[in-house]
Amino acid sequence: MDTREGPKGLTRRQLLSRATAAGASFVIGSGFMAARDAAWATELTALKSTTFATLVQMARDIYPHDRIGDQFYVLAVKAYDTAEAAPVIEAGIAALDQAARGRGFANYLETGWERDRVDILRDMERSDFFQMIRSNLVTGLYNQKAVWPVFGYEGESYSKGGYIHRGFDDIDWL
Amino acid sequence: MVAKFELSDDSVVVIIGTGSGGGVLANELAQKGIKVVALEAGGRYLPDDYINDEWDSFGQLAWTDPRTTSGDWRVARDFKNLPAWIVKAVGGTSIHWAGASLRFQEHEWKAATHYGHVAGANLLDWPIDPVEMEPYYVKAEAKLGVTRTENRPGLPGNNNYKVLEKGALALGYKEVSTGHMAINSIDYDGRMSCQQTGFCFQGCKWGAKWSAAYTDIPRGEATGNLEVRDHCHVARILHDDKGLASGVEYFDKDGNLQMQKAKIVCLAGNSIESPRLLLNSASAMFPDGLANSSGQVGRNYMRHTTGSVYGVFDKPVRMWRGTTMAGIVRDEARHDPSRGFVGGYELETLSLGLPFMAAFLDPGGWGREFTTALDSYENMAGMWIVGEDMPQETNRITLSPTLKDAHGLPVADVHYDDHPNDIAMRNHAYARGAAIYDAVGATRVLPTPPYPSTHNLGSNRMSEKPRDGVVNRNGQTHDVANLFISDGSQFTTGAAENPTLTIVALAIRQAEFIAGELSKGNM
Ligand SMILES: Cc1cc2nc3c(=O)[nH]c(=O)nc-3n(C[C@H](O)[C@H](O)[C@H](O)COP(=O)(O)OP(=O)(O)OC[C@H]3O[C@@H](n4cnc5c(N)ncnc54)[C@H](O)[C@@H]3O)c2cc1C
Ligand code: SF4
Numbered sequence: 001m002d003t004r005e006g007p008k009g010l011t012r013r014q015l016l017s018r019a020t021a022a023g024a025s026f027v028i029g030s031g032f033m034a035a036r037d038a039a040w041a042t043e044l045t046a047l048k049s050t051t052f053a054t055l056v057q058m059a060r061d062i063y064p065h066d067r068i069g070d071q072f073y074v075l076a077v078k079a080y081d082t083a084e085a086a087p088v089i090e091a092g093i094a095a096l097d098q099a100a101r102g103r104g105f106a107n108y109l110e111t112g113w114e115r116d117r118v119d120i121l122r123d124m125e126r127s128d129f130f131q132m133i134r135s136n137l138v139t140g141l142y143n144q145k146a147v148w149p150v151f152g153y154e155g156e157s158y159s160k161g162g163y164i165h166r167g168f169d170d171i172d173w174l
Numbered sequence: 175m176v177a178k179f180e181l182s183d184d185s186v187v188v189i190i191g192t193g194s195g196g197g198v199l200a201n202e203l204a205q206k207g208i209k210v211v212a213l214e215a216g217g218r219y220l221p222d223d224y225i226n227d228e229w230d231s232f233g234q235l236a237w238t239d240p241r242t243t244s245g246d247w248r249v250a251r252d253f254k255n256l257p258a259w260i261v262k263a264v265g266g267t268s269i270h271w272a273g274a275s276l277r278f279q280e281h282e283w284k285a286a287t288h289y290g291h292v293a294g295a296n297l298l299d300w301p302i303d304p305v306e307m308e309p310y311y312v313k314a315e316a317k318l319g320v321t322r323t324e325n326r327p328g329l330p331g332n333n334n335y336k337v338l339e340k341g342a343l344a345l346g347y348k349e350v351s352t353g354h355m356a357i358n359s360i361d362y363d364g365r366m367s368c369q370q371t372g373f374c375f376q377g378c379k380w381g382a383k384w385s386a387a388y389t390d391i392p393r394g395e396a397t398g399n400l401e402v403r404d405h406c407h408v409a410r411i412l413h414d415d416k417g418l419a420s421g422v423e424y425f426d427k428d429g430n431l432q433m434q435k436a437k438i439v440c441l442a443g444n445s446i447e448s449p450r451l452l453l454n455s456a457s458a459m460f461p462d463g464l465a466n467s468s469g470q471v472g473r474n475y476m477r478h479t480t481g482s483v484y485g486v487f488d489k490p491v492r493m494w495r496g497t498t499m500a501g502i503v504r505d506e507a508r509h510d511p512s513r514g515f516v517g518g519y520e521l522e523t524l525s526l527g528l529p530f531m532a533a534f535l536d537p538g539g540w541g542r543e544f545t546t547a548l549d550s551y552e553n554m555a556g557m558w559i560v561g562e563d564m565p566q567e568t569n570r571i572t573l574s575p576t577l578k579d580a581h582g583l584p585v586a587d588v589h590y591d592d593h594p595n596d597i598a599m600r601n602h603a604y605a606r607g608a609a610i611y612d613a614v615g616a617t618r619v620l621p622t623p624p625y626p627s628t629h630n631l632g633s634n635r636m637s638e639k640p641r642d643g644v645v646n647r648n649g650q651t652h653d654v655a656n657l658f659i660s661d662g663s664q665f666t667t668g669a670a671e672n673p674t675l676t677i678v679a680l681a682i683r684q685a686e687f688i689a690g691e692l693s694k695g696n697m
Contacts, residue, residue: 154492154494167492
C-alpha cells in the first residue's frame with residue numbers, strides 16, 4: 001500500500017479515498033485541486049471541483065501525451081474557471097457524465113480505460129462543447145513554452161545566433 | 175528626405191498595398207522620379223520587431239480581419255474564417271514568405287495551348303511570352319538576391335533538406351538542390367547571410383531573406399518621391415465622369431475617411447483584397463464593380479494545389495533548425511499528362527514549429543493517432559507540395575452579403591472547389607512524397623491537408639481579349655486606362671512555381687510601362 005505523502009499532508013490513501021477522480025487529478029475538499037504528485041495545485045473560483053477534474057481528464061483524453069504532466073492540462077483549461085464560462089462548462093461536463101452513464105459507467109472520471117472515455121467523446125465529437133474545448137486546447141496546450149522540451153522543440157533561436165553553429169545540419173544517421 | 179504629398183495632389187500615382195507587388199512597384203517608380211503615395215492597411219515592422227514565436231508573430235503580422243469561405247476545399251471546413259495566410263503590414267506577405275524564387279517554365283505561360291481542353295477549367299494563355307519575361311526575371315533575381323542565379327552560391331542544406339535529398343536521390347530524382355532562394359548565402363546588397371535561425375515565416379530578424387519591408391520600401395522613401403502611409407485602409411477607388419480613376423477613399427490611422435487624389439491608381443492588395451476593393455468600388459457608371467465589364471473580377475481565383483507530407487523516423491531530424499524552405503525536388507514540375515493530370519508540382523522542404531504543427535497537422539484531429547504523431551515531432555521531416563491548380567470561373571472572391579469589417583465594408587467570401595485535376599495531382603504528390611521518406615526508412619508518413627492559402631492568385635486575371643479577363647499584358651485594366659493591378663491577382667494561370675519572383679518581375683516590368691506612358695503623356 002502506497003503511503004507516500006500527498007499534498008497538504010494527506011497520505012496517498014487518504015487522498016484516494018476522498019477523491020472523486022479516477023483519473024489523474026484529485027479533488028481535495030471544495031474549491032482546491034491538487035495532483036497526485038503535487039506537481040500542481042489550483043484554486044477554483046467558479047467551477048465545481050469535480051467539474052474541473054473531469055474537464056482536465058477530458059483535455060488529456062483529447063490530446064493524450066503520457067510524458068506531459070497534469071499541470072499543463074490544468075493550465076490549458078484554467079481559463080474556463082470564470083463566472084462567465086462556468087454555466088457552459090458545467091452543462092457540457094454534465095452531458096459528458098450523462099453520456100458515460102448511458103454506456104454503463106458511474107460518470108466520466110470513473111470510466112477507467114481511455115478507450116471507453118474516447119468512445120464517449122467520439123459520440124459528442126460534433127457538439128459545440130467538444131469543439132470549443134478541443135480547438136482552444138490546440139493553442140492552450142501546445143503553445144505553452146514549458147511543454148515544448150517534451151517534444152524536443154527548441155523555440156526561439158535568434159538570441160542564440162540561430163543554428164548556424166548549433167547543429168542545423170548535424171544529422172548523422174542518414 | 176521622406177516625401178509628403180497633399181491629399182489634393184492629383185499628380186501622384188497611388189499604390190494600394192505595399193507587399194511583393196506594391197512595395198516593389200512603389201520603389202521602382204520612385205527610382206524613376208515618379209511621385210508615389212502608397213497606402214497600406216497594416217503597420218510598420220522591421221527585423222528588430224519580428225518575433226521568433228509562431229502565434230505571437232501571427233498576431234503581430236497576419237491579416238486577421240474577417241473573411242468567409244465556401245466550397246468543397248478542406249480549408250473551408252478547417253479554417254472557415256481564415257481562408258488565407260497573408261500579412262497586413264508595410265511589406266505585405268514578403269515578410270512572411272519563405273523565399274523560394276522560381277521562374278515559370280516556358281510552357282506554363284501558355285497553359286491553354288499546352289494542356290488543351292480541360293473540362294471545367296477556364297484555362298487561358300498569358301498574353302506575355304517567356305522570352306519577353308527573361309530580362310525582368312534577371313532583374314528580379316538580382317533585386318531579391320536569388321541563390322544559384324548569376325554567381326550567387328546556393329544555401330547549405332539543413333537536416334530537413336538532407337533527409338529529402340537522400341530519399342529523392344534514392345528514387346532516381348535528378349533535380350534536387352537547396353533551391354533558388356531569396357535568402358543570402360553570402361552577404362549581398364547590404365544584407366547579411368542566413369544564420370539558419372529557422373523562423374523564416376515569422377520575418378527574418380537578420381534581414382538575410384529579402385522583404386520589401388526593409389529593402390524596396392526604405393529605398394523608395396530615400397528618393398524623396400515615395401510617401402508610405404501605414405494604417406490606411408482603402409475603402410473605395412473613385413472615378414471621374416469620363417470613367418477614369420481619380421483617387422481613392424481610405425480610412426486613416428484614426429478611422430477618419432480621407433480622399434487622396436491620383437493620376438494613376440495601382441492596386442496591389444493581394445488576390446483576395448484586390449477584387450474585393452474593385453467590387454466595393456461599384457458606382458452608377460460601373461454597377462458590377464470597377465473594371466468588371468467582363469464579369470471576371472474575383473473569378474478564376476487560384477491558390478496552388480498544396481498539401482504537405484511529414485515523415486517520422488526512428489531518429490531525430492530537428493527539421494525546425496535552419497531555413498524553413500531549405501530544398502526542392504523539381505522533377506515532377508514537368509507537364510506530363512501520363513501521370514493522370516496536366517501541369518506539374520514542386521516538392522519543397524517545410525518545417526513548422528510545434529505550435530503550428532499542432533494546429534495544421536490534421537486540423538480537427540485528436541486522440542492518440544494525432545498525439546503520437548506529435549510525440550515524434552523531433553524525428554520528423556517535412557515537405558510541402560506546390561502545384562498548378564486549374565483556374566475555374568466559379569472559384570471566386572465575392573462580397574459577403576451579410577458580414578462587414580470594422581469599417582463597415584462588406585468582407586470577402588472566398589469560394590474554392592478542388593478541380594479533379596487538382597485532386598489527382600495532390601494524390602500523386604502525396605504518394606511520391608511518402609515514397610521519398612519511405613526510401614530513407616520512415617516509420618510513419620503523414621499526408622497533411624492544405625493550410626490556409628499562402629499563394630493567392632488570379633482573381634483579376636491578365637488576358638489578351640477584354641472579355642476574358644480584367645487586365646491587359648501590362649496589368650492595366652481593360653476598362654479603366656489609368657487603373658492597374660500590380661499583385662498576384664493578375665496571374666492568368668498559376669504555374670507550379672511559388673509566385674513571388676514572377677509578381678516582382680511583373681512589377682518591375684509594369685513600372686517601366688507606367689513610366690513610359692507618363693513620359694509619352696499618355697496618362
Ligand atoms: C508563410 C508564407 C510563405 C510563403 N512562401 C513563399 C515562397 O517561398 N515563395 C513565394 O514565391 N511565395 C511565398 N509566399 C507567398 C508570397 O508571400 C505572396 O505570394 C506575395 O507576397 C504576394 O504579393 P502581393 O503583392 O500579391 O500581396 P501581399 O504581399 O500580400 O501584399 C498585399 C498588401 O496589401 C495590403 N492591403 C490589402 N488590402 C488593402 C486595402 N484595402 N488598403 C490598404 N492596404 C491593403 C495588405 O495589408 C498587404 O500588406 C508565402 C506566403 C506565406 C504566407
Ligand atoms: S533561417 Fe535564414 S532566412 Fe530564415 S529567418 Fe533565419 S536567418 Fe532568416
